[in-house]
Amino acid sequence: MEVMIENSLDDDIVSNLGLSKEDIKNYQFRICYEDVDAAGIVYHARYFGIADRARTESIRRLGGTTSELYKKDGLVLVVREAEIHYRKPLYIDELVIVKTNIITTLGASCWLSQVFFRDEEIVTELKLQLVCLKKGSYQPVPFPKKWKKIMEAMM
Numbered sequence: 001m002e003v004m005i006e007n008s009l010d011d012d013i014v015s016n017l018g019l020s021k022e023d024i025k026n027y028q029f030r031i032c033y034e035d036v037d038a039a040g041i042v043y044h045a046r047y048f049g050i051a052d053r054a055r056t057e058s059i060r061r062l063g064g065t066t067s068e069l070y071k072k073d074g075l076v077l078v079v080r081e082a083e084i085h086y087r088k089p090l091y092i093d094e095l096v097i098v099k100t101n102i103i104t105t106l107g108a109s110c111w112l113s114q115v116f117f118r119d120e121e122i123v124t125e126l127k128l129q130l131v132c133l134k135k136g137s138y139q140p141v142p143f144p145k146k147w148k149k150i151m152e153a154m155m
Contacts, residue, residue: 025099035092051098054100062149073144077130084125087122096123102155108141
């Protein structure tokens with residue numbers, strides 16, 4: 001799996017927030033007891049939960065929340081497809097940075113990469129597709145204008 005890491009956040013959005021481009025995309029996380037197996041190694045499924053928190057925080061930093069998307073727009077985001085590549089294990093008490101980047105947007109969906117770093121070392125790469133669905137019917141619908149801007153800012 002090849003994951004592209006870009007740094008092309010919309011400068012106007014970022015400067016209005018008072019955050020750097022890296023602050024928007026990067027999520028720092030300490031591996032806790034609940035994340036590991038008996039050997040002290042992060043359990044494989046936990047990477048998806050950590051990745052979810054990282055992308056949720058990146059979106060929140062740009063002014064969006066999934067609860068607002070649901071309540072205001074009647075929409076939900078779901079993972080349609082996911083691919084993960086484990087390079088090296090993570091251990092309890094390690095400090096990890098997850099970098100989230102939108103790869104591409106397509107009307108009602110987007111592809112993104114999330115790369116887990118220990119110091120400067122890439123330890124895990126995740127690539128997934130998020131789809132925007134209308135609650136109730138669960139039919140794909142285009143992202144609202146605000147969310148399109150958020151996605152563009154994360155490219």
